[in-house]
Ligand SMILES: Nc1ncnc2c1ncn2[C@@H]1O[C@H](COP(=O)(O)OP(=O)(O)OP(=O)(O)O)[C@@H](O)[C@H]1O
């Protein structure tokens with residue numbers, strides 16, 4: 429059974445029809461590449477899955493439940509996570525704080541006074557998360573704004589994983605990274621898949637898409653125009669779909 433099923437999704441912004449009836453399924457622990465030209469509707473489609481945007485038409489099922497009208501927080505609680513292009517990290521805060529941003533575990537003082545942030549617990553859990561990801565990060569106490577792009581991406585992934593997701597959507601995670609850092613992110617995607625998480629990877633870098641994804645979906649002007657098995661296609665074919673050479 430599919431993990432996520434999108435049926436007839438439509439979305440317009442004003443007079444612009446951005447999603448024109450999207451039908452798409454994502455299976456459990458599958459890594460799917462979502463590609464398409466600028467403005468094709470990739471980010472809009474993903475934000476419709478997370479609930480940031482509400483749809484004009486269509487419905488979305490997750491684990492066979494209709495989630496179409498659920499709030500973003502409820503979708504996250506069911507296991508849908510998205511790492512946005514801008515990462516939405518707090519640059520002046522340290523790594524541990526970023527991983528637990530907005531929901532720090534609290535230690536009850538003398539068993540009854542609530543509301544104190546348990547910094548030791550945050551640090552320990554952040555450290556074990558970063559270790560598990562095999563990331564090389566100088567110290568958990570470094571402000572995130574001073575980390576490299578790849579390290580920041582790792583922090584964003586670590587943060588997503590603390591929600592125990594079943595689906596992680598990544599919007600252009602490798603766009604600004606150096607080659608070695610790209611490899612690190614692709615390895616993390618592999619690790620997520622091995623632990624049973626499905627990943628939707630948006631990227632304009634077809635090398636990364638071909639390295640990470642078993643399936644490649646091409647969006648063009650708000651429609652899915654190709655849904656290809658990675659081993660049955662090649663970059664030329666994918667590019668021809670992206671630019672519309674297939675009509
Ligand atoms: N909040 C919004 N309000 C109005 N128009 C929007 C909004 N978000 C996106 N659009 C428009 O919808 C279309 C699709 O945008 P979207 O960001 O989904 O494309 P994309 O495939 O993610 O492109 P890119 O590869 O450049 O990130 C574009 O024409 C864009 O201008």
Ligand SMILES: [Mg+2]
Nearest residue numbers: 470471472599
């Ligand atoms: Mg986008």
